[in-house]
Amino acid sequence: MAAPLRVKRQLLVSPWLFAAPGLLITGAFVLYPFASTLANSFTDRRTLLPGHFVGLANFRELLHDDMFWTGLRNSFLYILGVVPALVVLPLLLALLVRKNIPGITFFRSAFYTPVVASIVVVGLIWVWLLDERGLVNSLLESVGIGRIGFLSDQWLLLLSAMAVTVWKGLGYYMIIYLAALANVPRELHEAAAVDGAGPVRRFLSVTVPAVRSTMVLVAALSSVAAFKVFSEVYLMAGPNGGPAGEDTTLVMLVQRTGTGLTGRVGYASALSVVVFVVTVALMLLVLRADRREER
Amino acid sequence: MPMSRRALAAVAVALVLPLSACGSGGDDGGTTDASGKVEGDITFQTWNLRANFKPYFEGVIADFEHKYPGTHVKWVDQPAEGYADKLSADAAGGTLPDVVNVSPDLVAPLAKAGLALDLDKAAATYRSEYLEGAWAGHRIPGMSGTYAFPWYLNTGPLFYNKALFEKAGLAPDQPPRTYDELFFDALRMAQKSDGKVATLANVPTIEDFGRYGVPLMNEQGTGFTFNDAKGVELLTRYKQLYDAKALDPQALTATGESAGKKFLTGAVAMNPGSALDLGNFKKNAPGLYRNIGITDQITSSGHVNMYVMGVMVNSRTRHTPAAVAFAHFVTDARNQMAFAKKVAIFPSTAGSLDDPYFTEEDGTDETRVRIAAAKSLKSAVNYTPVLFSEQMKTALRNEVAKALQGKESPREALDNAVEAADRLLQQG
Numbered sequence: 193m194a195a196p197l198r199v200k201r202q203l204l205v206s207p208w209l210f211a212a213p214g215l216l217i218t219g220a221f222v223l224y225p226f227a228s229t230l231a232n233s234f235t236d237r238r239t240l241l242p243g244h245f246v247g248l249a250n251f252r253e254l255l256h257d258d259m260f261w262t263g264l265r266n267s268f269l270y271i272l273g274v275v276p277a278l279v280v281l282p283l284l285l286a287l288l289v290r291k292n293i294p295g296i297t298f299f300r301s302a303f304y305t306p307v308v309a310s311i312v313v314v315g316l317i318w319v320w321l322l323d324e325r326g327l328v329n330s331l332l333e334s335v336g337i338g339r340i341g342f343l344s345d346q347w348l349l350l351l352s353a354m355a356v357t358v359w360k361g362l363g364y365y366m367i368i369y370l371a372a373l374a375n376v377p378r379e380l381h382e383a384a385a386v387d388g389a390g391p392v393r394r395f396l397s398v399t400v401p402a403v404r405s406t407m408v409l410v411a412a413l414s415s416v417a418a419f420k421v422f423s424e425v426y427l428m429a430g431p432n433g434g435p436a437g438e439d440t441t442l443v444m445l446v447q448r449t450g451t452g453l454t455g456r457v458g459y460a461s462a463l464s465v466v467v468f469v470v471t472v473a474l475m476l477l478v479l480r481a482d483r484r485e486e487r
Numbered sequence: 488m489p490m491s492r493r494a495l496a497a498v499a500v501a502l503v504l505p506l507s508a509c510g511s512g513g514d515d516g517g518t519t520d521a522s523g524k525v526e527g528d529i530t531f532q533t534w535n536l537r538a539n540f541k542p543y544f545e546g547v548i549a550d551f552e553h554k555y556p557g558t559h560v561k562w563v564d565q566p567a568e569g570y571a572d573k574l575s576a577d578a579a580g581g582t583l584p585d586v587v588n589v590s591p592d593l594v595a596p597l598a599k600a601g602l603a604l605d606l607d608k609a610a611a612t613y614r615s616e617y618l619e620g621a622w623a624g625h626r627i628p629g630m631s632g633t634y635a636f637p638w639y640l641n642t643g644p645l646f647y648n649k650a651l652f653e654k655a656g657l658a659p660d661q662p663p664r665t666y667d668e669l670f671f672d673a674l675r676m677a678q679k680s681d682g683k684v685a686t687l688a689n690v691p692t693i694e695d696f697g698r699y700g701v702p703l704m705n706e707q708g709t710g711f712t713f714n715d716a717k718g719v720e721l722l723t724r725y726k727q728l729y730d731a732k733a734l735d736p737q738a739l740t741a742t743g744e745s746a747g748k749k750f751l752t753g754a755v756a757m758n759p760g761s762a763l764d765l766g767n768f769k770k771n772a773p774g775l776y777r778n779i780g781i782t783d784q785i786t787s788s789g790h791v792n793m794y795v796m797g798v799m800v801n802s803r804t805r806h807t808p809a810a811v812a813f814a815h816f817v818t819d820a821r822n823q824m825a826f827a828k829k830v831a832i833f834p835s836t837a838g839s840l841d842d843p844y845f846t847e848e849d850g851t852d853e854t855r856v857r858i859a860a861a862k863s864l865k866s867a868v869n870y871t872p873v874l875f876s877e878q879m880k881t882a883l884r885n886e887v888a889k890a891l892q893g894k895e896s897p898r899e900a901l902d903n904a905v906e907a908a909d910r911l912l913q914q915g
Contacts, residue, residue: 239575240600241915324737325754344736432881435739436888453575453596454876456914 226468232461239455250462260463263442264470266350266425270441271418271474273354274361278414279407281358282365287399289366290373304363311360315427318356319343322428343428346438353424353439360424361417365410372406373399408482415474420467422447442467520807521609526557527806529813530584534796537564543829551816558809571877578602585804586814589635589797591873595627597799598634599915604800605632609807613815621835624795624869628708635797636818637835639826642793642860642867643761645785646768650778651756655679662757662782666699669785670724673733676756682732688746688755690738690887691725693880697870700787704872711872711879711908714901722890722897729891739888751775759784761860763831765853781856783863793867795835831857833864840864874912882907 208215233250237243254260289300306314321327322342329339342352376399384394400407422443425433431448433440440448442463450460536544548560563584565573571593577583583602597603606625607614613636614622621637649659655676663669673686693713697703701718704711728734735741735755750758751772768776784791798818804810816822823834824842831853833840845861848854883904890900 236914238915240578240596240602324735325752341736343740349740430740430742432740432884435892436894437881437885448881449878451575452571452877453578453593454878454911455575456878 229461229464232458233465235458235461236456237458237461239451239453239457243458246458250459251466253459254462254466259437259440259445260442260466262438263440263445263463264466266439267419267421267442267470269350270354270357270421271415273351274357274418274421275411275415277354277358278361278365278418279411282362282410283369283399283403283407285362285366286369286373287395290370300366303366306360307363309360311423312427314356314360315424318352319428322352344435346435349429349434349439350425353421353428356424356428357418357421361414365414368406368410369403372403376402405482408478412475412478415478416471419471419474442470521811523808524557525555525808525812527809528559528561529586529804529806529810530561530563531586531813531817532584532588533562533564534570534588535564535567536588537562540826540829543826547817547822551813554816555809555812558813560813581803583801583803585801585806585810586817587799587801588638589625589799591624591635591795591797591869592871592875594625594634594797594799595873596876598627598630598632602802603634604802604804604807604811605634606636606800606811607632609800610636610811610815616820616837617818617835618837620868621795625797625799625873627873628704635799636814638796638798638818639823639832640793640795640835640864640867641761641832642784642791642864643759643764644781644783644856644859645757646750646760646764647757647780647782648750648753648775648778649780651676651680651684651753652780655684655756659778659780662780663785664782666724666785666787670728670733673728673756674731677728677731677733684754684756685735685738685749686733686756687728688735688738688741688749688758689743690734690741690884690891691721693872693875693883694792694870696721697868698784698786698788698790698792703870704874708872708874710912711875711905714898714905718901719897722887722901725887726891726893726897734891739891761831761856765856779852781852781859783859788868790866790868791863792870793864795869796832831860833861875908876911878911879908882911 232243234245234247235243236246236249285303289296289303319326323329324339324341324344328342333339340348342348380398380402381394384398389397420443421441425439425441426444426447429439433444433448446460446463446467449456449463531548533544544562548562551560552558574583574587574589574593574597578597578600583597589597594603614633617637621640622633624637625635626633645662647662652659652662652672655672656679657672657675663672669686676684676686691699693703696713696718699717699721701715701721702712725734729736729738735746735749737745737749741749746755746758747760747764749755751768753775765776765779768779786792798814800807800810800814818835820834820836820839823836824839824844826832827834827839828844833845839845840861845858848858886895886900886904886907889895890897895903
């Protein structure tokens, strides 16, 4: 009976062997850094100096740090500005390009191009366009509107960064919607048309309910990405986070606080823990809202 | 669902393990005694110098290896962007090279962490070869010792666009030489151009406060003092410039690079620079080059600002004699002079600035700028306090921006900046 025993042993070991590379990578690059960040958030550790346990002092300091509240405000504003646009606009774009007409592949590729373009390159191009002496301001001046401080006004800067995020993300979510739209039964549209529903009515009563779960997915993905925004704001507002740091987002604050030779690793870890908690809360909120809708 | 003991143990280990990394770093390093035989393999790290000066450094390394058989120098170069982050990652990971190109503000945290060799102990014999001020440039308030060899110095003039001066009705051959003249000309320029041409593109930094004659730190090096009446006066004058658009509206988010581009495109009339910039103007903005005006840095203190580069020896090196010998070799008078002839930098070695290369005119703008800079360097000051960290610079910049926007008075802004910088200083 040795053979079945060996098989049984192999059955116990083999799955772990297959999973081992993934587990090791996840352990080294996800779980350990996560646990390390959590542990550091209770210390006063600096980049080059060892830390000591300080309990909840970092979290208490957060509550009195104006820049933390600025970062939290901007990260939430980013969600409010970006998520609705990224839920609705890619769906409309997907409806526009889903029909197989000559040349449509070009438009699909064109809409997708910003997704694959480097965010640094994209950010720099937009900075040139929106500069005080850039193309957009030259056009505005030529039609008598005058120059607008897209990159010098705190709120316009944030709006400009949001516009870049939406522009860059459209193609990605469009592809997700295209897959979802392909699964909407044609008969539903035909039945609605027979009942006299026009294009708008069919969109609201057939398309939207059919892709609702995809919309929830897009809302969840885009809200998490929006809350963790870094590159767009960093590139457009500068490393300082705009005038007086008023455009700083939470992730920018983590980077600014925790890096460099004098970085406050403990404090930056506490900020990271807050970002993590809020991100999980956002996901749960979106999923709960979806479940309530389903009921 | 109650958590099993194993799960609890796993969570505890996961939380406690990383804390073990918070312990004091082990001292597995070398010795401060540099008197032994110069031999062994060492690594030398420069700061964004390979692209333009590869043959020069390869030559220096070959000369050193020839002079000291049994040594091998591995040269690595890091990009300018994120250099401090690279150093901190290497320092934290125990992979800091043996000999490292640093600036005084970078060497301060490394010295505090015990990673920089005290050269007053390990290389005191070389001290007399350098300018006294340059050698003192890598001393850290609150610590005894000197933590890097002085390397090259840099300073530069103020460039201005003569065509823009002329257009504003200002004499193109009479650039401002005092702060009063600078602020007067800037307001005039903004008024004449209807706010379209600013004179300055950067908000005041800690160096500007120093140049204006504001005391930056107390004598003990335990607190910042740039919120005194003179500091408030400077910020108030900058606020007037900002309101009149004589300071570029995008100055609040500008970097040194973006300000330089504004000057190139004629959006800004004045910009600080170095002799190196003349080549850039000639190549990228020939129109500007034809109209370029060159004047001295404006100071109230009588001392221009200089930037100091250093070469630090890692205290944990396994080959202290070789590392110290190489750091000295790179920064000795012969090699600094050779480097200065390749690029617009200035040696920190005693007597080098009296070389005819830095004193005799040949009729070109480049030489004129070089000679003027070398002359001013003899009494120049590195205004940026070595303890003024990146976080402190950010705090000052943000408070200055609030004052310029009118969200705070200049007094409140500077009080807040000093409070933030002092807090960061106390935190170590």
